[in-house]
Amino acid sequence: MAKDLLGKVLVRRLGATSLEGLIVETEAYRGYDDAASHAYRGPTLRNQVMFGEPGHAYVYFTYGMHYCLNFTTEPAGQAGAVLLRAVQPVKGIVEMKKRRGTERVKDLSNGPAKLTQAFAVTKALNGHDLTLGERLYVTEPFHPEPFSISAGTRIGIKAGGEKPWRFFISDNPFVSKR
DNA sequence: TGTGTGATAGTCT
DNA sequence: GACTATCACACAT
Numbered sequence: 001m002a003k004d005l006l007g008k009v010l011v012r013r014l015g016a017t018s019l020e021g022l023i024v025e026t027e028a029y030r031g032y033d034d035a036a037s038h039a040y041r042g043p044t045l046r047n048q049v050m051f052g053e054p055g056h057a058y059v060y061f062t063y064g065m066h067y068c069l070n071f072t073t074e075p076a077g078q079a080g081a082v083l084l085r086a087v088q089p090v091k092g093i094v095e096m097k098k099r100r101g102t103e104r105v106k107d108l109s110n111g112p113a114k115l116t117q118a119f120a121v122t123k124a125l126n127g128h129d130l131t132l133g134e135r136l137y138v139t140e141p142f143h144p145e146p147f148s149i150s151a152g153t154r155i156g157i158k159a160g161g162e163k164p165w166r167f168f169i170s171d172n173p174f175v176s177k178r
Numbered sequence: 179t180g181t182g183t184g185a186t187a188g189t190c191t
Numbered sequence: 192g193a194c195t196a197t198c199a200c201a202c203a204t
Contacts, residue, residue: 065187112196183201
């Protein structure tokens, strides 16, 4: 799923305006066998969405000030999710600049917490059904372009750092730097 | 382009 | 009470 999401378009609808970004970087997280996963130690109030139906948004708050956006991937009862680490802004760039407080397009969404800020994703969307096609969902790109996928180790985690479950579009300038 | 560090609050032990 | 799936800024190179 993490690889399949690369090259797809993240869509955020806010009333009349819509924000769109090409997904360029993701990370895969599993459950009981993945020490880096929130679900590793079993269900809690915070991670319960990871154990629910697939195709839903798992949004969590971290580092005291940041939100991160994940998509659940496994059947109910099994934990698994894909973290969206970076997107390439496609539509609504003026709106994103306003939300991010910067004019630099490269800094709008090249990081997991940056893209949630640019796309106005907060805890209010935790558990949101992506298959409804409302407020937050994924579509095919209007002008698909060929790309190749690179893999590496996941970023910012302690345990489970050896698994190469971070995927990104090769040579895309909007992939996060760290 | 890279390194160091402070900000800040929810979650789990 | 420790830890965290991060970011922005200052400063060095």
